[in-house]
Amino acid sequence: MSEVRIAAEPRTEFGKGAARRTRRAGKVPAVLYGHGTDPKHISLPGHDLMLALKTPNVLLTIEGLGNGTELALPKDVQRDPIKGFLEHVDLLLVKRGEKVVVELPVALVGDVVPGGQLAQTAVEISVEAEATHIPESVEVDISGLEIDSQLLAKDLKLPAGATLAAEEDVLILQILDAAMSAAPEPEAAAAEEAPESAEGEGEAAGTE
Structure with a gap:
């Protein structure tokens, strides 16, 4: 540090x-x-x-x-x-040798799997470490994560000398299906089409 x-x-x-x-x-x-x-x-x-x-x-x-x-x-x-x-x-x-709880940045390395989309929900994580030997960050390699996988706090590989101080089930990130994320919700698609239908009906009524 x-x-x-x-x-x-x-x-x-x-x-x-x-x-x-x-x-x-x-x-x-x-x-x-x-x-x-x-x-x-x-x-x-x-x-x-x-x-x-x-x-x-x-x-x-x-x-x-x-x-x-x-x-x-x-x-x-x-x-x-x-x-x-x-x-x-x-x-x-x-004091030297004393343990303290600090927030460490979650540093991502690697590339998302093809067709995947990264959704990171926690950019920091609480850990306990010696006051004079606090790591700079917690590194996470996302290159091996498949679509629909998620990473929880308990899955993190913490630096030497650090222990997890956050809840184990805190969600750090997940890999979504990019195609599914880009697709509009059925309700949204229906709402977009509705004004056009209503406009068409109004024009038809005017021509009668």
């Missing part, structure tokens, strides 16, 4: 006004919590944090708080809904 060192500063001002001033200074307000400790309000360099968060479940080594370094995982990232910049981040304190 990726581990990034990042410098933090204690934050003593709170509220929307203080948060805006922090962001104008190129920093992001954050809260560091966990292990029964009081939450620490900090600010992090915005550009460095943005680059770090491009990696799912990145492990952050927090420096500059006066008590050595702290290890943390991003748990909640708030972004501006329009401009997309970082507004606030919650960070969970972790």
Whole structure:
């Protein structure tokens, strides 16, 4: 997994006004919590944090708080809904060797069988893994899946050291028959024909 060192500063001002001033200074307000400790309000360099968060479940080594370094995982990232910049981040304190539950991306490889159509219903899956050895993704090879087959969470081949934390019967994906998926439903086909029939009847009535 990726581990990034990042410098933090204690934050003593709170509220929307203080948060805006922090962001104008190129920093992001954050809260560091966990292990029964009081939450620490900090600010992090915005550009460095943005680059770090491009990696799912990145492990952050927090420096500059006066008590050595702290290890943390991003748990909640708030972004501006329009401009997309970082507004606030919650960070969970972790220790080396500790197990945590995280969401891993489901990465698909291979091609769908000819005549098949992929329907993926889960793009992430919950797993438990060591905090300092979190896999980047769960890889799924779809090339051997036949039409009408489906893959459940219990069928996933998880990376070494990871165990499933989601329900076993969660549907990950299925391979549909492309021809059947493209065919219109009988009711829909009848509805499309109905207006034409009604129009034809109206024209016939007008000619009488």
